[in-house]
Amino acid sequence: xxxxxxxxxxxxxxxxxxxxxxxxxxxxxxxxxxxxxxxxxxxxxxxxxxxxxxxxxxxxxxxxxxxxxxxxxxxxxxxxxxxxxxxxxxxxxxxxxxxxxxxxxxxxxxxxxxxxxxxxxxxxxxxxxxxxxxxxxxxxxxxxxxxxxxxxxxxxxxxxxxxxxxxxxxxxxxxxxxxxxxxxxxxxxxxxxxxxxxxxxxxxxxxxxxxxxxxxxxxxxxxxxxxxxxxxxxxxxxxxxxxxxxxxxxxxxxxxxxxxxxxxxxxxxxxxxxxxxxxxxxxxxxxxxxxxxxxxxxxxxxxxxxxxxxxxxxxxxxxxxxxxxxxxxxxxxxxxxxxxxxxxxxxxxxxxxxxxxxxxxxxxxxxxxxxxxxxxxxxxxxxxxxxxxxxxxxxxxxxxxxxxxxxxxxxxxxxxxxxxxxxxxxxxxxxxxxxxxxxxxxxxxxxxxxxxxxxxxxxxxxxxxxx
Amino acid sequence: xxxxxxxxxxxxxxxxxxxxxxxxxxxxxxxxxxxxxxxxxxxxxxxxxxxxxxxxxxxxxxxxxxxxxxxxxxxxxxxxxxxxxxxxxxxxxxxxxxxxxxxxxxxxxxxxxxxxxxxxxxxxxxxxxxxxxxxxxxxxxxxxxxxxxxxxxxxxxxxxxxxxxxxxxxxxxxxxxxxxxxxxxxxxxxxxxxxxxxxxxxxxxxxxxxxxxxxxxxxxxxxxxxxxxxxxxxxxxxxxxxxxxxxxxxxxxxxxxxxxxxxxxxxxxxxxxxxxxxxxxxxxxxxxxxxxxxxxxxxxxxxxxxxxxxxxxxxxxxxxxx
Numbered sequence: 054x055x056x057x058x059x060x061x062x063x064x065x066x067x068x069x070x071x072x073x074x075x076x077x078x079x080x081x082x083x084x085x086x087x088x089x090x091x092x093x094x095x096x097x098x099x100x101x102x103x104x105x106x107x108x109x110x111x112x113x114x115x116x117x118x119x120x121x122x123x124x125x126x127x128x129x130x131x132x133x134x135x136x137x138x139x140x141x142x143x144x145x146x147x148x149x150x151x152x153x154x155x156x157x158x159x160x161x162x163x164x165x166x167x168x169x170x171x172x173x174x175x176x177x178x179x180x181x182x183x184x185x186x187x188x189x190x191x192x193x194x195x196x197x198x199x200x201x202x203x204x205x206x207x208x209x210x211x212x213x214x215x216x217x218x219x220x221x222x223x224x225x226x227x228x229x230x231x232x233x234x235x236x237x238x239x240x241x242x243x244x245x246x247x248x249x250x251x252x253x254x255x256x257x258x259x260x261x262x263x264x265x266x267x268x269x270x271x272x273x274x275x276x277x278x279x280x281x282x283x284x285x286x287x288x289x290x291x292x293x294x295x296x297x298x299x300x301x302x303x304x305x306x307x308x309x310x311x312x313x314x315x316x317x318x319x320x321x322x323x324x325x326x327x328x329x330x331x332x333x334x335x336x337x338x339x340x341x342x343x344x345x346x347x348x349x350x351x352x353x354x355x356x357x358x359x360x361x362x363x364x365x366x367x368x369x370x371x372x373x374x375x376x377x378x379x380x381x382x383x384x385x386x387x388x389x390x391x392x393x394x395x396x397x398x399x400x401x402x403x404x405x406x407x408x409x410x411x412x413x414x415x416x417x418x419x420x421x422x423x424x425x426x427x428x429x430x431x432x433x434x435x436x437x438x439x440x441x442x443x444x445x446x447x448x449x450x451x452x453x454x455x456x457x458x459x460x461x462x463x464x465x466x467x468x469x470x471x472x473x474x475x476x477x478x479x480x481x482x483x484x485x486x487x488x489x490x491x492x493x494x495x496x497x498x499x500x501x502x503x504x505x506x507x508x509x510x511x512x513x514x515x516x517x518x519x520x
Numbered sequence: 521x522x523x524x525x526x527x528x529x530x531x532x533x534x535x536x537x538x539x540x541x542x543x544x545x546x547x548x549x550x551x552x553x554x555x556x557x558x559x560x561x562x563x564x565x566x567x568x569x570x571x572x573x574x575x576x577x578x579x580x581x582x583x584x585x586x587x588x589x590x591x592x593x594x595x596x597x598x599x600x601x602x603x604x605x606x607x608x609x610x611x612x613x614x615x616x617x618x619x620x621x622x623x624x625x626x627x628x629x630x631x632x633x634x635x636x637x638x639x640x641x642x643x644x645x646x647x648x649x650x651x652x653x654x655x656x657x658x659x660x661x662x663x664x665x666x667x668x669x670x671x672x673x674x675x676x677x678x679x680x681x682x683x684x685x686x687x688x689x690x691x692x693x694x695x696x697x698x699x700x701x702x703x704x705x706x707x708x709x710x711x712x713x714x715x716x717x718x719x720x721x722x723x724x725x726x727x728x729x730x731x732x733x734x735x736x737x738x739x740x741x742x743x744x745x746x747x748x749x750x751x752x753x754x755x756x757x758x759x760x761x762x763x764x765x766x767x768x769x770x771x772x773x774x775x776x777x778x779x780x781x782x783x784x785x786x787x788x789x790x791x792x793x794x795x796x797x798x799x800x801x802x803x804x805x806x807x808x809x810x811x812x813x814x815x816x817x818x819x820x821x822x823x824x825x826x827x828x829x830x831x832x833x834x835x836x837x838x839x840x841x842x
Contacts, residue, residue: 090595159806189592343677345790346698482808493791
């Protein structure tokens, strides 16, 4: 649109929209509106037959393309495991594509639906990601592999449920298995042992005692909860940790799965109470000043440096603080009544799925088994990943370390059947709606009642549009 | 205006008419030599690329905007529902309000500051002008993502901006949620980033324009007793009309397409305090599986950009004819 100096007449001419352009625009409009955008899968998927043998069949060279979103120390372990797998099966080449979480969310659907789909992908559970891929018929049901490799007995039913869908992708939490992992995640409260002792406090055993500890820390001039919400997702973690103590875990799970039989809603008295509590904490100054403008990584670094009594987040920062660190501890958010079973958001980590386009599904299944066997989980445990096949791994952990606390908390929650899935799996837009609304709630731009109503709007809209 | 002129002096045809008739005659009297149709062959390679990467996706976008589609399963016919959404959804309306606010920082202020500085600089000789030009142009050469990351750091709680505020005793003005985290300051903070990037561009174009204004005009103005103020409005501003038009179109259209800095600095937050139309298009397209809605938003944005660019050009030219 850069215009040169021209005589007045020339300028006038330029302004006129040439007829050709108008005609072209009309043509485009006619062309449009003619064809329905097509899905890529089309055919309903069938469960592949059980493999003749476990392991990779030795029938010529096999290249397995794997898309994952692992970072840091965990990513290095993946490299090592990939090399070991190639060594074990000389005819196999692993082509690893490592992308970050946000990028994976953006690119995965495009990659899996394209002509050169990867064989194995880490697809986030829930309606936004795995749900769409299943509905499009782009992932293979793994039931027969699970049978052949004994995955079913290795992990709790709740872990399989969050990767289970009916083959048409209409119901979540039931049906066929579309992804598998033996590694888990847990949200909880990290604490600075020195500060807790200096304040004359012990690890709280009730929610009320936890709130009392916050007040004590605040009046002593400490930052009660290290927190940064520039990235918006940490706010979800603060909220669900409160919510988990106030609402029944089964109700929360039904809500996330969208179980039509119980017609769940976000607009419940328990959620209003949880929202009010979070808002009260923000009002009371229990969170790091300036939390809205600070990045998540910065908050981890600040907590490690000794700023803040508590930090509410997931097991994945263990490696940042140091698995063998004895200065920090970890506990599940304490229940309302002392002695009640612990409840916490978490559960399965990123599951591995096989795409419909894979030429070597049997080899891909062998790879998934290899990445989730005892050898893999023991290597990954040392970098802070929690094995879900509980019992046999606690012995490998040095007692008194941060990692021991995290493993202990995860086991306690799993044994009490208190694992609640991530709330942002509830609808394709839930992550955005919930994280933005929590920011508004904490800035007192929404009342707790307005907050639940706004989030419920998103939920209701999705439930109506569900096939 | 032109018509009025014509009525007053019918004997003299206006230049516009003259140019038009000459052109028309040319079309019917082909020049000797190669066939005119061969020209189409010359533009074919470029046209094929243009069609493949612009026209076809545009047609697809128009098509998709009439469907509810998640991008991977079959779409269902939506009629005009996605366009209706455009006019009814609060989120979209808020996005456009934010863009209007950003225009103050991305278009209005850079032009005002650029004009002022150009007027001042035109009156004095500056040594090392090329160097300053380079400095001012640098923000435009470096990609927005890189500079936005740097500005994130500037706005950080422990960043240099807060350090300066505290050093001069204005620490109390720092919002407790941080500049990019506070609902009231996040959008202006992004705006200041844009101002920093845009005003150098405006200034450079204006400076180039000022240099083309014959110095005899300034001398004549001074002989007539004009002060700096008169000089600016009587000589500098009219002389910069074309530059102003270019700058206005580019900055306003650029603001409508704001995406990079929002993606890097705020992700539309806190809450929805910095959502803009282009960011909503991206999010719906790639994050939340609302491809039809994203396509409709994109088409509407395109139409608005066309209308605004056309409107600005019309406005400026009407001003010129007066």
